[in-house]
Amino acid sequence: MRVDKKHWYDYLWIWSIIYFSLGFFNILFAWLGMIDFLLPIILAMFGGNKFFCNHICGRGQLYFKLGEDFKCSRNKSTPKWMASKWFRYGFLIFFIAMFGNMVFQTYIVASGAKNLSEAIKLFWTFRVPWGWAYSGSVFPDWVVQFSFGFYSLMLTSLLIGLIVMILFKPRTWCAFCPIGTMTQAICKLKNRKSNK
Amino acid sequence: MAFKQYAVVDKTLCVACGACEIACPLGAIKVHKGCFANVIKDKCVGCGKCENVCPANSIKRENREGI
Ligand code: SF4
Ligand code: SF4
Ligand code: SF4
Numbered sequence: 001m002r003v004d005k006k007h008w009y010d011y012l013w014i015w016s017i018i019y020f021s022l023g024f025f026n027i028l029f030a031w032l033g034m035i036d037f038l039l040p041i042i043l044a045m046f047g048g049n050k051f052f053c054n055h056i057c058g059r060g061q062l063y064f065k066l067g068e069d070f071k072c073s074r075n076k077s078t079p080k081w082m083a084s085k086w087f088r089y090g091f092l093i094f095f096i097a098m099f100g101n102m103v104f105q106t107y108i109v110a111s112g113a114k115n116l117s118e119a120i121k122l123f124w125t126f127r128v129p130w131g132w133a134y135s136g137s138v139f140p141d142w143v144v145q146f147s148f149g150f151y152s153l154m155l156t157s158l159l160i161g162l163i164v165m166i167l168f169k170p171r172t173w174c175a176f177c178p179i180g181t182m183t184q185a186i187c188k189l190k191n192r193k194s195n196k
Numbered sequence: 197m198a199f200k201q202y203a204v205v206d207k208t209l210c211v212a213c214g215a216c217e218i219a220c221p222l223g224a225i226k227v228h229k230g231c232f233a234n235v236i237k238d239k240c241v242g243c244g245k246c247e248n249v250c251p252a253n254s255i256k257r258e259n260r261e262g263i
Contacts, residue, residue: 048229049227049230053212053213064249077253170249174251184211187231
């Protein structure tokens, strides 16, 4: 419960569910996830705040809803190391490297050196055939390859978040979420004078 | 009336996620410029709801002085 009244953006957890559902029907919708990548960074860079995390992140809201309202979380303290600086920044670097690898795979397909692979990769390891979500389009293959790669990244991180939501606190994922770490770092840099 | 306890945020641990802001029934804790959460000491009743949801273990409750 909160004292201030509900805003439209308090319901963005629904957007999260829609996003992941769309990926089951047409993988090209994965591109919409770029909003969740770019918007928080733009808000942090130009606004110098974490308005995205604090108010409009559908994923954070979804974890909170499931963990807190639907009691799916054990509500145990997040292990110390999981919220520590080295793990948070380590995970951020790992995540950026994986993102870079995905962009590279897209490039390989664009250059024609490799064929489009109609599968998603979970936890950067398990290949899951996902051909049903794509049956040809007007777009070149690399656009589709990026969709598969990006959706893999989004789904993997969603699953990690759900696992830690169940094991620890509803929003334990937020303790080491790469977007959250990155936006906080940007805000700290931007506001370093006024925080002294 | 002043309450016996109030919430204190460890700024070095806080990840500025804003979960505490959503959990606080009184609007007594807010994320400051995307860097860390701040408690408005006069508003806080020390209920511990923010502490319960904090994913980074950065909130502890302390006793108010002079009570
Ligand atoms: S830390 Fe990540 S998951 Fe949590 S609110 Fe921010 S962007 Fe969303
Ligand atoms: S202890 Fe209770 S009143 Fe104080 S900031 Fe936390 S949730 Fe709000
Ligand atoms: S819930 Fe914890 S980590 Fe998140 S903003 Fe509040 S004090 Fe910081």
